[in-house]
Amino acid sequence: MLRDRIKTALAALSPLEITETDHAKKGYDLDVQVSPDQVPAAAEAIRQEEFFIEAVTGVDWFGEQAAIVAEAAKVKAAAAKKAAAAAAAAAEAGGEAVPPAPAPEAPAEEAELLPDVMEVVYDFSHYQENCRVVVRTRVPRDNPELPTISSIFQGANWHERETHDFFGIRFLGHPDLTPLLLPEDADFHPLLKDFKA
């Protein structure tokens, strides 16, 4: 089956993650997470199975890392509070004096905050079989660069130009990254989450 064949072919590239998904729930069959430099190899493997390119786009995960840290801190605080409450309850049961609540921890993890990323998403589909493959990769938000696939799928040319327009993601080796949909002198990227008109 095509789905198994393409999964084997992509797994041979040792991607970061490869999962089969439920088409009825998600709308695609295979979700492949690769590193940016693996993208052309993945596209080539997909081309050899005669897939066609649907689209290339980006997702800006601005603030994702801060949210992860905040979430972790929240979980930690909740756990600490729970432990304190349990200790207080135990102390109360034992008839001892309640110890003072521990001072809230200073946010020492600030320094560990990882830089935010942008995701580049490639959608592929097939003319004969019902099989959709999604390839994703993550590039650092402050230096979004990855190789182009426009020499493998010529249709990617415009999709990558559009992604550059909207997100400022640079596709190395792309023949012409000038604005396609935005004005020719555009120096802004409207789909960035911190873009203000």
Added chain:
Amino acid sequence: MSEMACDKHKETFVLNMGPQHPATHGVLRVKLVMDGEYIVEAEPVLGYIHRMHEKMGENRTWAQFMPNMGRLDYLGALSYNHGYAAAVERAAGIAVPERAEYIRVMTVELNRISSHLLWMGAYLLDLGGFTPLLYAFDDREKILDMLERVTGSRLTYCYFRFGGLYNDVDDQFLAEAKGFVARLRSRLPMYHTLVTKNVILMQRLKGIGVIDADMCRRYGVTGPVARGSGLNYDVRKNEPYSVYPQFDFDVPVYTEGDSMARYMVRMDEIEQSLRIVEQAIDGLPDGPVMAEKVPKIVKPPKGDYYHAVEAARGSFGVRLVSNGTNTPYRMKLRSPTYSNLSLLAEVAKGVTVADAVAFMGSLDLVIPEIDR
């Protein structure tokens, strides 16, 4: 011919086609490097009516984005309604009553017919035939009148809701639709004798703008353009959605890959859509047109979702990213003619301007959908 046209030593000049040009059907500009009558290079310049619909999707609720769906492909807006509604329904896990899906299919197919009729009229106008436009608009007008009664608008439909429809259809609509199926069926042979067998048309279309299956794959071409290149690909069959599996219809495929093949695909599709409309009217079940338990504020669970539908021009896909709130996090709209037009530069090399017009018309371009 093409050898001469591509000779770099010859003197070339730049010809601007558009952005205001009757044959580009909207504000599309094509920069042509010409060697006499022949095109050396063609570069489409897009974005004249770019409105950043994808950003608009990020600053309003899921339901508030629905009216935007009428403003992408304004000739086949109901397919876009369908694609977006189905994508959000998939994400939020909303089941749609069968009667609503039947009416969706019925109206989408009527819309597809009206789109193909307008394309035919406008395309033949590009090629210098004025009369067919009047016939096509006569038939198309009937569809617009019918759809106006149930949807409330003639062109920029916003008829579908998450979980169903804004409005049920009545007996008058069903009777009119049935009458229309019979009417158009009786007129299609006339179209073919009036237009299809015309020797001038054949000479302008046959062998012009040949696209092979491999080129379709490299550029991601879908819809009638792909089916004119021998690819039996129709989202309604290949990735069945809604109630399409319950209907009996064929996917017209032509292998020539030229403009004539694309013309024939669309003409045959009108017939197939009539079959679907007829079956949908006959089999229309009773029941509600809106699911009962649709939350007032839709909040799809975290994650990303994709849904494709077969619009009049090809595969229209919606890629949603939800972060679990009442606003989409990312809304990618994959429009078919964007991909279909991207091969222009490759195909137009070495052809004359007149043939390029015949080729571009056969792609059935709708610019607001390309620019979004």
